[in-house]
Amino acid sequence: MKILRHTDADWKQTLTNLDRRAEASDAVREVVSSVVKAVRERGDAALIEFTAKFDGATLTSETLRVSQEEIDAAWNAATPELRSALEASHRNVFAFSRKSMRQDWHGTNEQGAEVGEVYHPFERVGCYVPGGTAPLVSTAIMTVTLAAAAGVPEIVVCTPCGRDGKVNPGLLAALKLAGATEVYKVGGAQAIAALAYGTQTIQPVAKIVGPGNSYVVEAKRQCLGAVSIDLLPGPSEVLILADKSGDPRFIAADILAQAEHGKDSQAGFITDDVALLDAVVAEVDRQCQTLTRQDQLKPVLEKGVFLILTSTLEEGARLVNAYAPEHLSLITEREGDILPLIRTAGAIFLGNHSPVAVGDFVAGPSHTLPTGGAGKSFPGLTVDMFQRRTSIIRLSRESCAKSEPIVRAFAEVEGLDAHGRSVSIRGE
Structure with a gap:
């Protein structure tokens, strides 16, 4: 973990480094460009080749799509506990989405013309659901449910399969509940290209939503124009801003929950209280020893976790806006003063008893949020992103x-x- 203090000689450079812009490396751009080109030119053949190369699975055009029988079997095999959790999450996300939908309206302008707006759901959308080291069952709820709430008739999902050519059954159960109409065993940049341009098996969509790794995010960027996208949600991240009222046990737990995503995940902690900073460092070390995903935790703790001591909480708020975190946990006795200063966070969790994990799974708003500094320009995924706006004039x-x-x-x-x-x- 890196510890940075406002008394450091290179403090000004630290502030500059935190002011991020979401962009990919040249290497990622080149790889994605070649993948997108291959899928556009060779369709299913490219998807099958990339699936074998990156996921180790042998598929054919006939087995790219998950059958309805597989999906139904996954739901029937789900434990009562999993079904109950999925249903609770789905109810909250669906209800939140229905309340957030944009509504048609009509009025008149100064010259007496009738003007207004009408909203229609997209006919066909693509939802990307990451696999990787953990099947993101929750992402199925946090993307597909919004499309279903908006009334999208065709909801296509792409997600990586395992080496056995199968998709995690818990994920399939969530997709069935959420309302997916087609599911394909395709991940990575190739999945985004397939959704954008179509192949012999996968018909193109009008819009692509969902999080992914840096290659998936760059593929969405490169396909923009051929297809609409939601935002740029890449590797997950959390930033915690707290004063002396923060509980170091809870803060450390949130840092570790973020770190267990592994790879390019980031977790930051900003405080104006040196005693709390020291306590959080000790708690992270202590709690880490009790967790199972050590292979994912250790690299992130070494390179992706930073703790910052500022002179004031207001200075911390300025750092939050520069960093533009996906998730912000705000814990302060001066919430009324500090909260209005925050402008760029994807989602804000208030108080000691608002863990980010609740937002990941069940709170109601989608957990698909901008990362890598994209929060300066993009909001999180909302139901109106599945609605096409048309103006009306008479x-x-x-x-x-x-x-x-x-x-x-x-x-x-x-x-x-x-x-x-x-x-x-x-x-x-």
Whole structure:
């Protein structure tokens, strides 16, 4: 773990380093570009080749898709405890989503024209659900459920399979409950390319949502334009900002919960209280020894965890905005002062008893959130991202006549006389 203090000689450079922008390395960009090109040109053959190379599974065009029988069997085999947990999470996420949907509206402008907006669900969307070292069953709920709540009729899921060519049954059970209509055993950048451009087996979608590793995120970036995307949710991260009221046991537990994602995950802790900083360091060391995923925890604790001592909590809030964390845990006796200062966090968890893991699994808002500094530009996944907006305009003869002088003035200054004529002719 790196410990940084406001008294360090290189403090100003530390502040600069925390001001992130979401971008991929040249190496990642090159790899993704070659993968996307291969899928566009060779379709299923490229998917099968990449699945063998990266996942160690042997598939054919006929076995790329998970059968409905497999999905039904996974649900039937799920334990009562798992079903109960999935159903509780699904109810909260669905209810939150329905309350968040944008609604049609109509009104009139100053000239008397009828104006408004109408919202329709996308016809076909793709949800990416990561696999990797842990099948993200919760991501099935946190993506597919929103699409179903919005009324999307075709919800396509891509997720990596195991070396045996099968998808984790718990994940399949979650996908069935959430409302997936198609599930494919494809992961990585190749899955994003398949969803964007289509193959012989997978038909293209209008929008792609969901988190992934740096290759998945870069693939979404490169396919933008051919398809709509939600945001850039990459490797998971948490930042904790706390004053002396923070409980070091809880803070350490949240850091370790984040670190067990492994790979490029990050966890940070910012405080203005040196005693709390020391206590958290001790708690992380103590609790880490009791956990099972040591292979994932140790690399992150060495390179991806940082603790910062600031002079004030306000300075800590400025660092939060520069870092733009996926998850922010805010623990302070001065919540009313500090919370309004936070502008760039994907999701904020308030108080000692609001663990990020509850947001990961059951709270209600989607856990698909911007990472890597993308929170400066993107919000988290919301149900209205599955709704296509269309504006509506209707003019009467009278409102058209009232609009004509304004259009004429714009048309004259822009040199577009046909525009002006298209309005004035209706009053002749």
